[in-house]
Amino acid sequence: MEEQQNENQLNIELSEEVAEGVFSNLAIITHSNTEFVLDFIRVMPGLPKAKVKSRIILTPEHAKRLLSALEDNLQKFEAVNGRIKTQEEPPFPMGFGGPTAQA
Numbered sequence: 889m890e891e892q893q894n895e896n897q898l899n900i901e902l903s904e905e906v907a908e909g910v911f912s913n914l915a916i917i918t919h920s921n922t923e924f925v926l927d928f929i930r931v932m933p934g935l936p937k938a939k940v941k942s943r944i945i946l947t948p949e950h951a952k953r954l955l956s957a958l959e960d961n962l963q964k965f966e967a968v969n970g971r972i973k974t975q976e977e978p979p980f981p982m983g984f985g986g987p988t989a990q991a
Contacts, residue, residue, distance in 0.1 A: 910941045924951040 912928035919925065924946045931938040946954065966972060 912941055914938065919948075919951075923947060 910928065910930075912930055914929040914931050916927045916929065917924060918927075926944040926946070927940045928942040928944070929938050930941050962972070
């Protein structure tokens with residue numbers, strides 16, 4: 889029985905570099921008939937150009953599973969922490985509030 893359990897388990901390795909994560913404050917999603925492309929971008933104040941920090945390519949089935957997992961986790965988060973407030977359209981260029989520095 890233990891052998892059967894081990895066959896159904898997937899070992900996932902997480903390197904230190906990947907474990908640190910990558911900050912993103914903008915995501916752009918595009919798709920074709922065979923894949924979904926998720927670009928995670930970091931927009932920094934005062935810089936005219938933003939960089940794609942990570943690109944994830946998913947099959948349509950996995951994109952749907954990701955959507956389901958995100959919905960489930962958002963419901964659990966909001967049940968504990970309250971509703972997440974969102975703006976209709978984020979401002980562009982993104983304002984970060986606070987004073988702007990000049991040199």
